[in-house]
Every structure is written in C-alpha cells, then in structure tokens.
Amino acid sequence: MRGAIIHGPRDVRYEERPDPTVVDPTDAVVRTLATCVCGSDLWRYRGVTEVRRPTPIGHEYVGVVEAVGEDVSTVRPGQVVVGGFLTSDGTCPVCRHGAHANCVNGTGYDGCQAELIRVRNADGTLVATPGTPEEALVPSLLALSDVMATGWHAAVCAEVGPGSTAVVVGDGAVGLCGVLAAVELGAERVVAMSRHPDRQAIARGFGATDVVAQRGEEGVQEVLELTDGVGADAVLECVGTAESVTQALRCARPGTTVGWVGLPHVGELPQEHMFWRNVGLRGGPAPVRAYLPDLLERVWSGRIDPGRVFDSTLPLAQVAKGYAAMDERRATKVLLRP
Amino acid sequence: MRGAIIHGPRDVRYEERPDPTVVDPTDAVVRTLATCVCGSDLWRYRGVTEVRRPTPIGHEYVGVVEAVGEDVSTVRPGQVVVGGFLTSDGTCPVCRHGAHANCVNGTGYDGCQAELIRVRNADGTLVATPGTPEEALVPSLLALSDVMATGWHAAVCAEVGPGSTAVVVGDGAVGLCGVLAAVELGAERVVAMSRHPDRQAIARGFGATDVVAQRGEEGVQEVLELTDGVGADAVLECVGTAESVTQALRCARPGTTVGWVGLPHVGELPQEHMFWRNVGLRGGPAPVRAYLPDLLERVWSGRIDPGRVFDSTLPLAQVAKGYAAMDERRATKVLLRP
Structure with a gap:
C-alpha cells in the first residue's frame, strides 16, 4: 500500500x-x-x-x-x-x-x-x-x-450547560467544533473569538451568536462587556499558547473552569489568573x-x-x-x- | 477596644x-x-x-x-x-x-x-x-x-463523591478539614498524606482510612499502589508549594480535577502533569x-x-x-x- x-x-x-x-x-x-x-x-x-x-x-x-x-x-x-x-x-x-x-x-x-x-x-x-x-x-x-471530539471535550471540561454563555478562544477546526459543541450542550449565547471572516462565517453557521475579532486584553474587555462585567459561564481554550490561555482565563467568570484542549505551547501557565480568581483549568487530549x-x-x-x-x-x-x-x-x- | x-x-x-x-x-x-x-x-x-x-x-x-x-x-x-x-x-x-x-x-x-x-x-x-x-x-x-470552609472548597473543587477514593495533600488545619470534608461528601477511602503523628491522629479521628507518611515521588508511588496504579478519584491540594501541587497532580487519576486551596507559593505550575494526563486544577479562596x-x-x-x-x-x-x-x-x- x-x-x-x-x-x-x-x-x-x-x-x-x-x-x-x-x-x-x-x-x-x-x-x-x-x-x-x-x-x-x-x-x-x-x-x-x-x-x-x-x-x-x-x-x-x-x-x-x-x-x-x-x-x-x-x-x-x-x-x-x-x-x-x-x-x-x-x-x-x-x-x-x-x-x-x-x-x-x-x-x-x-x-x-x-x-x-x-x-x-x-x-x-x-x-x-x-x-x-x-x-x-x-x-x-x-x-x-x-477535531469534533476535541471541541466537545473542551465544552464538557468547561461545563457548558443549558442557558449558559460560552466563549470559544480559537477559530481553527477545533475551535469551530467547540462552537458547535457549546451550542449542542445548550449554550444560549456562544461567542466565537475569531479574526478571519471565512471562519467567522463557519462559526455563525455552527450557531455562534456573537463574534469578537479583538484578541488579548481588548478581546477580554469585549467579552466582559457582553457578560455583566464578570466573565462567561464557560470558556473553551482551543489554541494552546500563553496568550490564548491567558485570554481564556481572563474571559471566565470566577468559579468556572476553562476547558483546555489547545495543544500546549504555553511556556508558563498564568496562575495569577487562576487561583485568586477561582478559575480552574482542565483538559487535555x-x-x-x-x-x-x-x-x-x-x-x-x-x-x-x-x-x-x-x-x-x-x-x-x-x-x-x-x-x-x-x-x-x-x-x-x-x-x-x- | x-x-x-x-x-x-x-x-x-x-x-x-x-x-x-x-x-x-x-x-x-x-x-x-x-x-x-x-x-x-x-x-x-x-x-x-x-x-x-x-x-x-x-x-x-x-x-x-x-x-x-x-x-x-x-x-x-x-x-x-x-x-x-x-x-x-x-x-x-x-x-x-x-x-x-x-x-x-x-x-x-x-x-x-x-x-x-x-x-x-x-x-x-x-x-x-x-x-x-x-x-x-x-x-x-x-x-x-x-479552615473548614476552605477544606470543603477543596473537596467540592475535586468533586469528591459517594464511594470515591480521596487523597489529601497537607496536614495543616485546612488539610485536616479537607479530610473531614471528603468523608462528609461520601468518600469511602480517604488517604491523608501526613508525616506528623499528632496530625495523623486528628486525620484518623476525622475519618481518614489510610495515612501515607512519604512525600514527593515516594508518596505518589504509595498512593498509586492504593489506587489500581492509576491514581485517586479526587485529590485535595492544601499546601500550595510547587512540590505539593506536583504531588497532588501526580496522585490524581487521569480525567479528574485537583481541588487547589493551598495559598500558592508555587513558582511555575507543573503543566506537564496536567494537560497530557487530563488532570485539571481548580480552586482558590x-x-x-x-x-x-x-x-x-x-x-x-x-x-x-x-x-x-x-x-x-x-x-x-x-x-x-x-x-x-x-x-x-x-x-x-x-x-x-x-
């Protein structure tokens, strides 16, 4: 063969x-x-x-x-x-x-x-x-x-539930599948963080209700404005860099857990956005x-x-x-x- | 006054x-x-x-x-x-x-x-x-x-459930309360990791079924022997140092989340024991x-x-x-x- x-x-x-x-x-x-x-x-x-x-x-x-x-x-x-x-x-x-x-x-x-x-x-x-x-x-x-199972894993780890607001960091194939998973698991509002018009279109096709094109601190502020100033019920991290993990943790409401499936090229995990904010990080293959x-x-x-x-x-x-x-x-x- | x-x-x-x-x-x-x-x-x-x-x-x-x-x-x-x-x-x-x-x-x-x-x-x-x-x-x-609410938080974050095996890293007041919390939340087996005879006695009084006196890699191996070689259903981290967080993550079965309440003096989080093992970390005040x-x-x-x-x-x-x-x-x- x-x-x-x-x-x-x-x-x-x-x-x-x-x-x-x-x-x-x-x-x-x-x-x-x-x-x-x-x-x-x-x-x-x-x-x-x-x-x-x-x-x-x-x-x-x-x-x-x-x-x-x-x-x-x-x-x-x-x-x-x-x-x-x-x-x-x-x-x-x-x-x-x-x-x-x-x-x-x-x-x-x-x-x-x-x-x-x-x-x-x-x-x-x-x-x-x-x-x-x-x-x-x-x-x-x-x-x-x-990719679909991985996006699903992110949504499960982030505990996406009925009526929730979910944020998906990353618009690669896994992130797009994460949007679809969040919708299937009952999220009422799904925010796709994506800069690419073609991927934004797929995300919307999968049920994303909002698109945030900004990244980093600007993106975080945009998400906070959409979520009573306190962060989302569920955040899916589908990239794996230090910047994207930080962005995901900062977008999460205290008391929630970020679903982490972006293969880690993270350097150091930004624990300052974890412990004191009561935001967990859970995921893997x-x-x-x-x-x-x-x-x-x-x-x-x-x-x-x-x-x-x-x-x-x-x-x-x-x-x-x-x-x-x-x-x-x-x-x-x-x-x-x- | x-x-x-x-x-x-x-x-x-x-x-x-x-x-x-x-x-x-x-x-x-x-x-x-x-x-x-x-x-x-x-x-x-x-x-x-x-x-x-x-x-x-x-x-x-x-x-x-x-x-x-x-x-x-x-x-x-x-x-x-x-x-x-x-x-x-x-x-x-x-x-x-x-x-x-x-x-x-x-x-x-x-x-x-x-x-x-x-x-x-x-x-x-x-x-x-x-x-x-x-x-x-x-x-x-x-x-x-x-301390009791903090030990409870660790057990809740670690998702201690009925019939589970829980491991508590740390035998200070919070760790001892973590033992009590794990017992109250239905753990069938509670392993207290403690080197001090007086604290071991309190842990047993609170319902610990096992005591592991070793720390670090030796302690991890001892816990793995008690848990089918795969790690515990729930691990409570009640110390906050790099060594204790690593020990806690290594004692956890893949697919579980370590409850993290030891005030962090961690240095760098050991992500190599997190992502690839599908072990999460969640907690805070x-x-x-x-x-x-x-x-x-x-x-x-x-x-x-x-x-x-x-x-x-x-x-x-x-x-x-x-x-x-x-x-x-x-x-x-x-x-x-x-």
Whole structure:
C-alpha cells in the first residue's frame, strides 16, 4: 500500500509501505475512506518538533474494516468505522471512568494518512456506523476522529450547560467544533473569538451568536462587556499558547473552569489568573471513544455537520500539497481521499 | 477596644484601637467571642510578605452582633454569628453563582484579632446560629470562618463523591478539614498524606482510612499502589508549594480535577502533569458564605467537629504568643479568646 511519510521539515512524501496486518488478536485492519491533516501534524512539518527518522504520519480516519483479530467482537469486516486519534482498550480503570485518551494500554498509530491502517485495541477504539454512509456524510464522520471530539471535550471540561454563555478562544477546526459543541450542550449565547471572516462565517453557521475579532486584553474587555462585567459561564481554550490561555482565563467568570484542549505551547501557565480568581483549568487530549457513540448519532441523524470545517479536499497521493496549504494558511483543514 | 497589630516580621502587638462603628448602612459591628491565627497570617509574621506600616490583622471570627446599619435585615443585635474571611454582598452576578470569595463588592477586614469587628456587607456575609451555642461548640463554629470552609472548597473543587477514593495533600488545619470534608461528601477511602503523628491522629479521628507518611515521588508511588496504579478519584491540594501541587497532580487519576486551596507559593505550575494526563486544577479562596448554612447545620447538629484542629487556646491579649507557637510549629492552630 501507499501512505504519507514525513522525512523532515516541509518534507512529506507519499510512498510505498508494507501492508499492515493483524498482529495481535485485538487488532483490526481498516481500509481508509478518508483521512486528513491535523494542526498538530504541522509541528513536525514546521520543524517545531524534531523528526529523527522517516516516520509514517496521520492519526484521523474513517474507513472500512478489512480484517479483525480473533478477539475482536464489536466490529467485523465490511463495516464502516470511525476511531479516535489514540487507541484505547476500553477496559482499564482509566477507560472505565471515561478518560480513554489516557488508557493504560493505549497506543498511537503507525500513520493514518495511508490506504490501510492497523488499529490496535479495536474493540475499545472503533465504533461502526449504523450502515453505509452517504458520501456527503463522510467529512463529518471523519471530523469525529479528532477535531469534533476535541471541541466537545473542551465544552464538557468547561461545563457548558443549558442557558449558559460560552466563549470559544480559537477559530481553527477545533475551535469551530467547540462552537458547535457549546451550542449542542445548550449554550444560549456562544461567542466565537475569531479574526478571519471565512471562519467567522463557519462559526455563525455552527450557531455562534456573537463574534469578537479583538484578541488579548481588548478581546477580554469585549467579552466582559457582553457578560455583566464578570466573565462567561464557560470558556473553551482551543489554541494552546500563553496568550490564548491567558485570554481564556481572563474571559471566565470566577468559579468556572476553562476547558483546555489547545495543544500546549504555553511556556508558563498564568496562575495569577487562576487561583485568586477561582478559575480552574482542565483538559487535555480528548477521550474520543467516550464521546463517539453520542457524536456519531448526532452526525448520522443530520443534527450536526462538523465536516464543514474541511475547506479543501485532495487525493491522498497529493498529501504534501495538503500540508503546504495548511502550513501557508490557505486551508483550515484538508481532507484526503485515497 | 484592643486588637492585634502587626508592625513587622515577628512583631505582633496587642494594642488600643478605636472602636469600630457602623459606617455604611450595610455594616454590622460584631463583638468577638473567639478568633484565631491563620497559616496565611504567618506570611507577614515571617517576612515573606512585606509589612509596610502597622496593620490590624486577623480574618476569622465568631461573635455576637453589637449593632447593625439600617439596611441590614438578616441579622440583629444579640445574635451569635459566623462570617467568612472575606465579606461578600450576596447579590452581585458572581455571588449569585456561588463564588462569594470573588464578590465584585467584596472586602477584607480591618483586623479580626480584636475585641470588636466591623463587618461590611453584613447580610451577604454573616450567618446567625440557631441559638446561643454551648461553649464546647465555639471552636467548631470558628473553624467555619476559614479552615473548614476552605477544606470543603477543596473537596467540592475535586468533586469528591459517594464511594470515591480521596487523597489529601497537607496536614495543616485546612488539610485536616479537607479530610473531614471528603468523608462528609461520601468518600469511602480517604488517604491523608501526613508525616506528623499528632496530625495523623486528628486525620484518623476525622475519618481518614489510610495515612501515607512519604512525600514527593515516594508518596505518589504509595498512593498509586492504593489506587489500581492509576491514581485517586479526587485529590485535595492544601499546601500550595510547587512540590505539593506536583504531588497532588501526580496522585490524581487521569480525567479528574485537583481541588487547589493551598495559598500558592508555587513558582511555575507543573503543566506537564496536567494537560497530557487530563488532570485539571481548580480552586482558590473559598466562597465561605456559599457553604456556611450547610456547614453550620452540620456543626450545630454535632455531626462534625472541625474545632478539633485547634490544639492551643490563649487569651487574645497573648496573641503574640499564638503567632510564635504557630511559627515554631508548637501548635497547628491557635484559638484566641477576648
């Protein structure tokens, strides 16, 4: 088969690789219907994270089960499945409490930007769709693999509830999905902090009631004006820089908790905006499997369409062009079809 | 009247001061039945926090209402009252959400280690006892003013629930009250991390089922052994140093939130133990008024006796001896009687 391999900064190649096979009895092999490039893949692409040797890359997928090991009982060949960006066994003490991203037996993938994918812990990772999806549903199913589940995690960690006011810091694919999650969890008012007209439009399409284009202290003041001067009921941090975490904490009403899913490039956490203001910070990699059944139902029923965050589609063979488009900010998120 | 004034490091004097009076129509004046020295008072006593001018000190009290302003409607002269270490109006958007310590009109006190105390925002701060308390109940009522409410806040922030395993980092008065709070909130197993035999005994008296004497990495390993290798359901951080916050985060199961009430002398927050482990950090000054009615009922009914954290009682006139005893660790917490 063929798949993407990153060789170094700005050097992603689509190359011949050995076909993955069922190794452990808990494995599945999945034939990719769609995969995509993640903002976090850009760390290696941009040289922020070192690439020590040529490495298969990608961690999002929707596909068709090709083969399963003898211990796999919840999915079977021919089914269309979605899995999260990490595998989880679903049975360890951490998974049993719903924190699947921190499964004690969890693993990553050997590159999902590929025609075939080995999925370890198949039973604890994959969820089958109720049937063969229509083509138009594929992007939204793919979004569940990471960005939609991550935006959802932010909203859950921030305790978005019915009638609340939520603020979303960050207008990347995760932030936009955070807007959608906040709306689904009942927020009455959702403020998208976004400077880009095209992303503002998606945010409004997802149900954002307000857009704040300012950032930093100006953005905070704008949010305070919208929230009785005391801050929002729920704030979702979907960027991960020191500035964005500070902005998120400052936008939160005392007594609330910021949902933190922006992969941290934070430097020092600004605790002066935490303890004395009684604003908490909670989050991390999303436990995708915990949210998948619910989110899949929402997508399948047509209630949500997170696939709208994909603003570009390329053949998987042109994966390098996808990285370049996202690196140069010509695309928010690139979908790849084998 | 007379009251304590801190003049500088290790220089607390009991001196003549003007009698406080009702200034604003929302004020009350309270005659002190009992007050005490707080661990946080020691910051100034030890010179960690600068004392720029002679300053009345103390923020915990139980007393009898002496006078009230014309707008005060919930307490009246003659009633025995408890109030938290900060005043709160009870009506601002922050108080309405239960975060009274961050009241937009909140204030501190002009020294509660005194014979008389001016309490601003009396209606939003004070709670009257159902009658005149027996002498034996006074220490427990006084504990509600800060340490018991603070331990409770830690347990609430850590989401201690029925059947859970809770770990309490810190065995000062707040940590010991945290043990009591965790037990009251239904924890089945409560691990007190304490090196001092006398404090271990109080922790066990409050319902701790396990004691871990080790600290740092050794203490963490001990806790992991007690918790399926994955960490506790709820961790209460009641110290506030970089070491104790790290210890608390490392003892928490992924997906949980550490309740953080140790006044922060943290340096940098150890985010490496937060994001990637999905362990949150939430807390700050306790919203005493939010918890007071419930806690008062528990004390009044004899269900809890947080007053056991006081292991020394002195006449208020000997307040300087109380500071010295706590500074030299001859006492955990000193109660003062006018």
